Amino acid sequence: MSKTPLLDKINSPEDLRGFPSSDLRAIADELRLDMIDAVSKTGGHLGAGLGVVELTVALHWTFNTPKDRLIWDVGHQTYPHKILTERRERISTLRQPGGLAGFSKRSESIYDPFGAGHSSTSISAGLGMAVARDLNEGDNNVIAVIGDGALSAGMAYEAMNNAGGRDERLIVVLNDNDMSIAPPTGAMSAYLARITSSGTYLYMRDIAKQLAKRLPKTWERRAARMEEYTRHIWQGGMWFEELGFYYVGPIDGHDFDQLLPVLKNVREARQGPILVHVVTKKGKGYAPAEASDDKYHGVAKFNVVTGAQVKAEPKAPSYTKVFAQSLIEEARNDDKIVAITAAMPSGTGLDLFGKEFPQRTFDVGIAEQHAVTFAGGLACEGYKPFVAIYSTFLQRAYDQVVHDIAIQKLPVRFAIDRAGLVGADGPTHAGSFDVAYLGCLPQFVIMAAADESDLKHMVATSAAIDDRPSAVRYPRGEGTGVKLPERGVPLEIGKGRIIREGTSVALLSLGGRLSECLLASEELASFGLSTTVADARFAKPLDVDLIGRLAREHEVLITIEEGSIGGFGSFVLHELAHSGLLDNGLKVRAMMLPDRFIDHGKPEQMYIEAGLDARSIVATVFAVLGRQDQLHASAHETTPDIA
Numbered sequence: 001m002s003k004t005p006l007l008d009k010i011n012s013p014e015d016l017r018g019f020p021s022s023d024l025r026a027i028a029d030e031l032r033l034d035m036i037d038a039v040s041k042t043g044g045h046l047g048a049g050l051g052v053v054e055l056t057v058a059l060h061w062t063f064n065t066p067k068d069r070l071i072w073d074v075g076h077q078t079y080p081h082k083i084l085t086e087r088r089e090r091i092s093t094l095r096q097p098g099g100l101a102g103f104s105k106r107s108e109s110i111y112d113p114f115g116a117g118h119s120s121t122s123i124s125a126g127l128g129m130a131v132a133r134d135l136n137e138g139d140n141n142v143i144a145v146i147g148d149g150a151l152s153a154g155m156a157y158e159a160m161n162n163a164g165g166r167d168e169r170l171i172v173v174l175n176d177n178d179m180s181i182a183p184p185t186g187a188m189s190a191y192l193a194r195i196t197s198s199g200t201y202l203y204m205r206d207i208a209k210q211l212a213k214r215l216p217k218t219w220e221r222r223a224a225r226m227e228e229y230t231r232h233i234w235q236g237g238m239w240f241e242e243l244g245f246y247y248v249g250p251i252d253g254h255d256f257d258q259l260l261p262v263l264k265n266v267r268e269a270r271q272g273p274i275l276v277h278v279v280t281k282k283g284k285g286y287a288p289a290e291a292s293d294d295k296y297h298g299v300a301k302f303n304v305v306t307g308a309q310v311k312a313e314p315k316a317p318s319y320t321k322v323f324a325q326s327l328i329e330e331a332r333n334d335d336k337i338v339a340i341t342a343a344m345p346s347g348t349g350l351d352l353f354g355k356e357f358p359q360r361t362f363d364v365g366i367a368e369q370h371a372v373t374f375a376g377g378l379a380c381e382g383y384k385p386f387v388a389i390y391s392t393f394l395q396r397a398y399d400q401v402v403h404d405i406a407i408q409k410l411p412v413r414f415a416i417d418r419a420g421l422v423g424a425d426g427p428t429h430a431g432s433f434d435v436a437y438l439g440c441l442p443q444f445v446i447m448a449a450a451d452e453s454d455l456k457h458m459v460a461t462s463a464a465i466d467d468r469p470s471a472v473r474y475p476r477g478e479g480t481g482v483k484l485p486e487r488g489v490p491l492e493i494g495k496g497r498i499i500r501e502g503t504s505v506a507l508l509s510l511g512g513r514l515s516e517c518l519l520a521s522e523e524l525a526s527f528g529l530s531t532t533v534a535d536a537r538f539a540k541p542l543d544v545d546l547i548g549r550l551a552r553e554h555e556v557l558i559t560i561e562e563g564s565i566g567g568f569g570s571f572v573l574h575e576l577a578h579s580g581l582l583d584n585g586l587k588v589r590a591m592m593l594p595d596r597f598i599d600h601g602k603p604e605q606m607y608i609e610a611g612l613d614a615r616s617i618v619a620t621v622f623a624v625l626g627r628q629d630q631l632h633a634s635a636h637e638t639t640p641d642i643a
Contacts, residue, residue, distance in 0.1 A: 005030050012086050013060040013111070021061070024256050028057045032284075035079050038091045043301050043424070044102055045076035047283040051177045051253075055145070055278060056080040058259040059173075062267055063141055069113045069129050073122035073146040075103025075428075077175070078112075085111035095424035097601035103428060117428020118396065119366050120153035122146045123172055127159055130168040130272070141267060147175025147280075149343055152365030157243075164244020169272035172245065175253065177280045240275045249277025254284060316481040319474040322452040323415055324349030326459035326488050327386060328356055337384045337463060340364065342371045348388035348417055368393050372400035372412070379410040384463060388415040391431025391473065392422075398437060405469050406441040412469050413462040414438075419448065419473035420512060420562030421593075421607060426600030431473070432593050435510075435539050435567035438471055445470035445493060446539040448511035448561075448568075452479030454537065460488030475512040475562070477603065494541035502530035505621055506550040510536045510561040510568040516607075517560055519614035524621060527630070539568045542575055551581040551588075556624050560591045560617060562607075567592060587624045591617065 006023060007030040010016050019027065032053045039046050057080075059070060065085075072078045082100060083091055087109060093099025104112040114125040126144035133140055146156060151174065163170055237247030248266065251258040259278070266274050301310040317325075331337040331353070338360045345351040345363055354361035364371045368389060375385035394401070394416060405412050419431040438444050445465055449455035449472060458472040499514070500521055507517040514535050521531035532554060534546060539561075550557050557576075559569040569590025576582050593610050607613050611620075622631040 007031060007034060007083075007088075010084065011088070013065045013084060016057070016060050016084060017064075019061075021256065021260055024054075024057055024061060024260075028054050028256075031057065031080050031083060034083055034088070034091070038083075038094060039079065041092060041301060042094045042096060044079070044095050048074075048077045048177070049079035051280040051282045051284050052077050052145075052175060053080050053284065054254045054256060054259065055173070055175065055280060056084065058256060058263055059143065059145070060084055062260065062263040063143060066110045066113070068141040068143065069126070070111070071114045071116075071122045071126050071129075071142070071144045072104050073116060073144065073150045074119045075105075075116040077145070077147075078104050081111070082109075085109055095426075095600055097599075097605060099600075101426055101600060102424060103426070115428075117425070118393065119150035120146070120156040122150075123156055123159035123163060123170075126170055126172070127163045127166075127168065127273075130170045131166075134168055141169070141171060143171045143173060145173045145175055147173075147177055147278075149366050152343065153367055154369060160240075160243045160245065163273045167272060169270065170274070171266050172273065172275045174249075174275055174277045175280055176250065176277060177253075177282045237275075237277065240277075245273050245275040246271060247275050247277065249275075250279045251277070253278035253280035314478050316479040317452060317484075318478055319449070319452060319455060319476070320347070320349040320417055321352070322455050322479060322484070323388070323417070323459060323474065324352040326456045327415075328353055329487060330460060330463045331357055331360065334384065334463065335360075336382060337386065338362065338378060340371050340375050340385055340387045342366055342368045342389055342393060344388075344390065344393075347390070348415070350388050368397040369400050372397040373404045375412045376400075376404045376408065376410045379405075379412050384411065384413065384466070386413045386415050386462070388417065390418040390429070391416045391434045392418065392429045394434060395437070401438070401469075402441060406444060409443060409468050411466045413465070414469070414471035415459075415462075416471055416473040418476045420475050421598060421603055421610065422476045423603045423606065424600050427597035430598070431562075432564045433567075434471070434473055435561065435563040436565070436570075439540050439567060439571060441469075443468045444540055447472040447491075447537060448539060449474040450509065450511060450514035450535045450537070451482045453482045453484055454535075455479075456484060456488040457491050458488075458537075461490045461493070464490040465493070473511065480515055491537065494538050494543055496534055496536040496538065496543040496546045498532065498534050498546075500531070500533040502532040502554075504529050504554060505531040505556045506534065506554040506558070507531060507617065508534045508536055508547070508550060508557065508559045508572065510539055510559070510563075512562055513560045513607075513612055516612065516614045516617060520617035520621075523614065523618050529621065536568065539571060542571055544575055544579070547572060547575055548579065548581060551576060551586050552584075554586075556587045556589075556621060558589050558591060558617065558620060558624070560612065562593065562612065564593050565595060589620055589624055591620060 006027050032050060035049055072081060087100060090100050095102045101108055103117040104115055106112055106115045122144035123146060126142045130142045150156060240247040248262060251262055262276060266276060327339060339350050339353045340362045341348050341350045342364055343366045345354060350361055364374060371387055375387045378385045416434055422429045435446060438446055445468060447458045449458055455474050462470045462472055505524060507521060509517045517533045521533050524531045534550060536543060559572050561568040569592050573590060576588060591612060598606050598610060619631060622628050
C-alpha cells in the first residue's frame, strides 16, 4: 500500500505547522518535485523558487502566517510559497490566462501582503507594515525576504538606513543565492549564528550597550568597538550592523537544523531590526538548473527528465537580438559606443555585445537610477552610451532621466525593450507608459520600431544623434520576418513613411501594431473603404507634414499605439487642434491601451482584450462613420480571417 504524500495533507500553512519538524525535510522534497512538475508544464521562473524551498517551509512553519506578514522581494521566488498557501490546486494555471500570477499579488491571496514584480521593495514595505503594527499596538511579526540580486538596488539601502535608525521589530532575511558575503564554515558558523540569534545574547548585548552609554564617551566608543570587533572577526556582518541591524549568519538555507532554531530565536526577539543572512543555491535539487542557473532562471516548458526546454523554432530573429547585433555593428565602427544594463545582460541582448566588447559593456546591477546617471557621466566625456533597459524598469529611474539627462540635454541613448504588453509576466512588466513619460520631456527624440528592419535603422539613428537624448522602443518576442539590411542607415529625424496609399481612411501607427493596421486595411477595402496606412516612426518630434496630409486628404484619421493615454495619440490630437485641422470636419480617434491594467496571458489575446487588434481597428472605423450596423450584418454572414 503506497504512502500518502505529506504534501497532500497540506492546504495551508496552518496544516504545515501541525507537522513535527522531523517531517519538514520530506515535505520540502515533495514541494520541490511539485514545483518542478508544475513549471515544466507552464514555463516560468524556476531557479530562484527551487533555491528557497527549505526557507519557504521553515518560514511558514515558524511564523504564524498570514497574521505574521511574509513579504517576498521580486516575487518570482514565490512558487513554493503559493503551493503552501491554498493555491496548490491552481499551480498548473501559473502565468496562464485567468490563472495564478507569476509574482506575489495582493488580490490573489491573503498570504501575499504586498505585490512585487520589481525588486528591492520588500524592506520598505515591511518597515511600513511594522510601523503600522506598532501604531495599532499589534504584536505580529513582519518578515521581508530579499535576495536574488535585489540587494544591489539603492532602494533597499534607503530602507535599511531608515529601519536601522528606528526601533520597530522587523526581520529581514537576506537570501544570498549567488555569492556569499561571508561563506558559512560548517558547524562553528551554525553554532555562532544560533548563539547570536538567541534571546539571551540579544538581551545581554542590549544591556551592554545601555551600560556603555553611562560610561565616559571614550569608554563607550571603546566598548562598542571591542564588541563589534570580537564578534565580526568570527562572522562578518559588520556592514549590516553599521546600518543598525542585528546581524545573524550566514546560515545554510537548505539545512533545517540551522534554519529552524535561528528563525525561532529571531521570532521571539523583541529588539528590532534583525537581518538573517541565509545562503542558498539557485536551482537547488534539480541538476539541470543547478548546472546552469542563468538559463534556468526563467524557462519555457521543459522535459523534467532531461531538462531540455520546449521552444518553438523562431520564424524570425527576436527584436532583442536584432538590437544587440545592430549595436555591435555600430560599435565596430565607433569606439565611443558603450552599453549599459541594469542586471539584465541576456534579457537585453547585451551579453552578445559584451562578448565582443567586454571593456565597453557595463552591468551595474539592479540599479536603474545609477545606470542612467552613470550613462550621463559617460556622455559628458564624449562617449556614446546606450542604456538597454526594459520599459517597465526605466520607470524606476525617471527622476534621473529628467534631471540628469534631459535638463542637461545629454546624448544618452535609451534602448527600451519589452515595449507594449509582454504576455505571461503581466502588468508589472508591461511597457505601457514610456512614450507618455518621455514624450513630455523637452527635446527628447522618441522612436518606435514597427519591424526589425526599422529597429536596425533606429539604432543607427540613435548612434548618430549627438546633441540630445533619444530613445527607441521595441516589443518583446520575434520580429515580423522582414529582410534585414546589411547595415542600419540613420533616419531623417521626425519623419514617418506611407506604407499603403488610400483615399478615405488613414491609419497612423506607432510601433508594433503596423501589421495589424495592414490587416485592417485589407478588410476595410472589402467594404469599399480605401485606406492609407502610415508608420509614424517618431513619437517625438512629430512628422507634422505627414499628419497634415493625412488630415486633409481623408475623412477619418485613426492613431494606433501600444501605450497608455497621454502618449502618441495625445501628441497627434494636440497638433491637429493647434493647427486648425480639426475645424474641417475631420473624424479622429486615438486607439491606445485601455485605462486599466491587463492581467497576464498570451500577447495576442491581451491585445485583443486591449482592443488593439485588426478587428478592433475595423470596428473603430465603422463606429466613427456610424456604420456599425453594416459591420454587424456582415459579421453574421461571414467571419473574415484577419488573424
